[in-house]
Amino acid sequence: MSTDAVENAVVEIQVDGETVAAHPGELLIEACERAGTYIPRFCHHSRMKPVGMCRMCLVEVDTGRGPTLQPSCMLECAPGMIVDTESERTRKAQDGVLEFLLVNHPLDCPVCDKGGECPLQDQTMAFGPGESRFVEEKRHFEKPIPVNNNVQLDRERCILCDRCTRFAGEVAGDQLIHFMDRGGQTQVNTFPEQPFSSYFSGNTVQICPVGALTATPYRFKARPWDLDEVESTSTLDSVGSRIAVQSSHDRVLRFQGVDADAVNWGWLSDKERFVFEAYDHPDRLTSPMLRGDGLGNRTPDGDLLVAAPWNEALDVAAAALLAAPAGRIAVLGGARMTNESQYAWAKLAKGVLGTDHVDAQLGDGLPAEVVLGLPRSTIDQACTPGGTIVLLGPDPKEELGALFLRLRHAVVNDGATLIELTPRRTGLSPHAAHSLRVAPGDAADVVAGLFGARSPVGAASPSTDQLAEVGATLAAASAEGSPITVLLGRPSLAEAAGPVVDAALALHDHLPEARFLSLLRRGNVHGALDMGLAPGLLPGRTTLADAGRVSGAWPTVPTAIGHDTLGTLVAAAAGEVDVLVLLGADLLADVPDRQLAEQALAGAGTVVAVDLFGTDTVARADVVLPAVASTELDGTFTNLEGRVSVVARKVTSPGTSRPDWAIAAELAERLGTDLGFTSVDDVLAELREVSTVHAGITPEALAETTREGLLVEGLLVTDRPAPTSVPGRDGYGLRLVVDRSMYDSGVLVSHSPSLASLAPGTRAGLEPTDLARHGIADGEVVDLISARSTIQVVVVADAGVARGTVHIRANQPDVVATALLDATVPVTEVRVGRR
Structure with a gap:
């Protein structure tokens, strides 16, 4: 039978007297739920294999040999199956299971973070016996114990459902949390001296059916009835995971994963889950700032960045843009913004200013x-x-x-x-x-x-x-x-x-x-490419040659392909950029070639930074305009598939910060052009007009598919890039491999208290043969020497790296690895110097 035939086949079963159509092989508990009959459960999770641990889902099933109690989470639907979820035997079994689970469960619901959203509470009320016959002393454990920096374990609350341990081993592959001991002392715990150091540990908190696992950042912060919730999209990386943003008193308190079948299945990395803390950090930019008068002239305040009114800051930025020729204006960044903000800035840069020196990728991506x-x-x-x-x-x-x-x-x-x-x-x-x-x-x-x-x-x-x-x-x-x-x-x-x-x-x-x-990772980078924030591109996956598509909405369009990030930085370092606009771009941290980034910031005329935080790059800007975070505005997001989903506003932005699209519109007004936007819907409406591939992205269509989003089809047709010539190896050197880790010194991680201490630091990994060839001991401190710079780093043996290479992490707090890199060559080679 073909795959399609299997998917379309059905088997009929009887559930509480009603006929239900199920798929062959479908678990009974899921078929019943799809038909509107909820069977209580604790251990079952639709994204993990069934184990039948808790026995809460026992129902009476007759397959032709008489009715028996069977766990519905382990039973596949078969033709003619008769199921009774409300029989006396079923109710008695559920009573018994709940009574046993409550034997040792503490009565601390008033102080338990799970109170109000606890399946054990809910099912005890709905299916439990009403009172307990148990009068003996309950078991006690030290409470709570930290299993890692962000997860706390209250062992006496655990009902041994196996969800957390199964997730750790089956889903994440980090089997660092296990059942230990036997009998009445069975407990979930980590190995001695080995914390639950998984990038995905927060998922165990969300799927725990009781309050045994709680998240440190949320612990004792609020009750479920105190929270307001909206479904949105995580903008941290390009996967675009669906999330629930929960807030209380206009402050975000928690991100929860939402099960989007096409995207993240409800799972989040801990970085995605806890990064919201950064948006409420006191270091957020809350008002515009100017250095001197913003045009390079000193004021009585000297050369410091000082707070300024919006009108004054926008006037200064507009004056700089008006004074510069189009070919000497560049716009870098924009991947953190929504599609609407990206479109507004693309229209401002290319359609008003006339520059094509625009690139949302910061020298670490691939050609658009x-x-x-x-x-x-x-x-x-x-x-x-x-x-x-x-x-x-x-x-x-x-x-x-x-x-x-x-x-x-x-x-x-x-x-x-x-x-x-x-x-x-x-x-x-x-x-x-x-x-x-x-x-x-x-x-x-x-x-x-x-x-x-x-x-x-x-x-x-x-x-x-x-x-x-x-x-x-x-x-x-x-x-x-x-x-x-x-x-x-x-x-x-x-x-x-x-x-x-x-x-x-x-x-x-x-x-x-x-x-x-x-696998471009940076937030909404794929939306930025779709909106034309790349050299030679226009919104809708078209090139400058298709300018007719935007001619009715844009005053002008560049005629020549501009510089990418590397070309822009080289030009700025040579003093050929009069105005450099940075849209959430921390050049000193994000650009692989740090030396070039420093030279570009020093050589650019006026630097205008639109950002959330006062980064090292922002500290070198002349005009600073505070923007809003993803929890503070409405819009859309495009993930790495080209799937468009909704970003929803939940809280008020701090100070006088403004949405990026509004900043672009106000700057355009001072340049004598009306972008035509007074709301996010205005921007999206114009995008539909100029981009054929986005014609179906309407608010109504998005509302109908809030979790799955809308997939934007269509490919860019353009010339094939010329091949790259790679020089031969230096027989004495090693080719450098620099990549990123989950945790680093990035602006959001460093401003999230729960994540800031998790950066692993820098070690140089050499294949053991290379280590021996250079006569270096494992753990020795050496110099890594490139044509650009020298850094000191500890060397470790790493059988997982290619021979003839050395591996280090980027953007770690202890070593500036990017100081070694030269973005103008195909590969960077280093030599190892013993100290």
């Missing part, structure tokens, strides 16, 4: 024409059971946590085949069918070797046999018509985009049926 031009995959397509996934990019576990969980499930549970072409081991490596270590600059040669065109050279390269084996796997998948998805991103900040692009295009040439899923 590649991201928007290759056949696009969805997360569901990438995770198709039995499909093939090729990872040519960064570690999803470190950069795109919710996507990592989806990919891991596909590989571990659904039979997907994973092939890694990465410079170092990733969080998915233990489950990969083939895991090839590819040094920076070698990706195109390795891909060519997979298809027999030519073999890569160098001792660090995969062997011919390894390449042939991987090539055969891809050829077999292609011949069988199995879906192939390439996860595409920048594996290393110390490697230019060119070699990765060449490898991706080669995969596309050899596997034309393959689809690509972008």
Whole structure:
């Protein structure tokens, strides 16, 4: 039977006298719930395998041999099944289970954070016996104990449902929390001296059916009836996870994951879950600021940034823009903004100012024409059971946590085949069918070797046999018509985009049926590309050559393709940029080449920063305009699939901060142009007019699909980028691999008290053979020397990195790794100096 036939097949069962149509293999508890009959449960979770631990879901089932009590979470629907969820035997069983669960459960509901949203409370009221016959002393444990920085465990509340331990092992792959002891002393706990150091531990708090696991940031903050809630989209990374934003007294207190079937399945990384703390930090910018008079002239206050009224700050910024030729104005950043704000700034920059020196990517991404031009995959397509996934990019576990969980499930549970072409081991490596270590600059040669065109050279390269084996796997998948998805991103900040692009295009040439899923991580970066915040692009995945599409709404359109971030920074460093506008862009932290970023900030004429926080980059600006955070405005967001979902306002922004689209509109007014926007709906309406691919993105359509969002189809048609020439290896040097970790010194993490201390710090990882070749001991402090700078760092042996490379983390609090990088070369090489 075909897959479609199986999906459309039904079996009929009887539930409480009513006929219910179920799918073959569907669990009884889920079929009943879909039909409107709720069966109580504690251990069952639809995103994890059934275990039948709690027995709360016992129902009376007759399959032809007489009625018996069976756990509905373990029972698959079968034709002719007769189910009674309200019989006397069922009620008695539920009474008994609840009475046993309450034997040792403490009566501390008035001080328990789960009170008011507790399934144990609710089901005791609905299905319990009403009173307990137990009069003996309950068991007691020390309470609470921290299992990590953000999760507290009250063991005496635990009902041993196994949800948290199953999530840790089955979903996250971090089996760091277990059942311990036996009998009446059985408890959930961590191993001695080993905290629950998972990036996803907050999910165990959300799925815990009692108050055994609580989140430190929310503990004792509010009751459910004190909270207002709105569904929104996480803008932290490009996955676009669906979240519930909960607030009390105009202050966000909690993010909860929402189960969107197409995106995050309800899971969040801890970074996504707790990052809301940053939005309420006292360091938020609350009013505009000017340095001197904003135009480089000193005032009685000297050269300091001082608070200024909005009118004065906007006037100064507008005066600088009016005085500069279009070719000497540049706009960088914008990935943190909503689609509407991005469109407004694209219209201001390209349609009013006439500059095409616009780039939302900050030198760490891929060319827009590649991201928007290759056949696009969805997360569901990438995770198709039995499909093939090729990872040519960064570690999803470190950069795109919710996507990592989806990919891991596909590989571990659904039979997907994973092939890694990465410079170092990733969080998915233990489950990969083939895991090839590819040094920076070698990706195109390795891909060519997979298809027999030519073999890569160098001792660090995969062997011919390894390449042939991987090539055969891809050829077999292609011949069988199995879906192939390439996860595409920048594996290393110390490697230019060119070699990765060449490898991706080669995969596309050899596997034309393959689809690509972008791993660009920065917030709404894919929305920024769709809105035209990239050189040579206009809204709607079109180029400057299609200017007719916007001519009715835009006063002008650039005629020549402008600089990307790298080109803009080089021009600014040479004094060729009169006005540099930064839209949430912390150049000193975000741009891989820190030296170039510093030179650009020093060489630019007037720097206008639109931001949330006073970063090191903002401290060097001349005009500072405070913007609002994602919990403080309405709009839409485009994720890495091209899926548009709603961002909903929940609280009031601090001080006099304003939405980014409104700042663009007011600046345009001072430049003598009316953008035509007085609300977010105005911006979205104009976007529908100028972009054919966004024609269906209406408020009504979004309201109908709040959780799944709307997928925007359509590819950019443009010229193929020229191949990149990679220089040969320096026999004495090592190619540098610089990537990101989940926690770093980024502005949001460093302003979130629950996350700020979790950055791992910097260690240089060398393959043990290289360590021995250089005569360096594990744990020794060495100098890493590049053409740009020298840093001191501890070296550790790391068998997970490619030979001939050295790996370090970017943006850590102890070492500025990006000081080594030179963004103007394809790869950065370093030498190791012993101290």
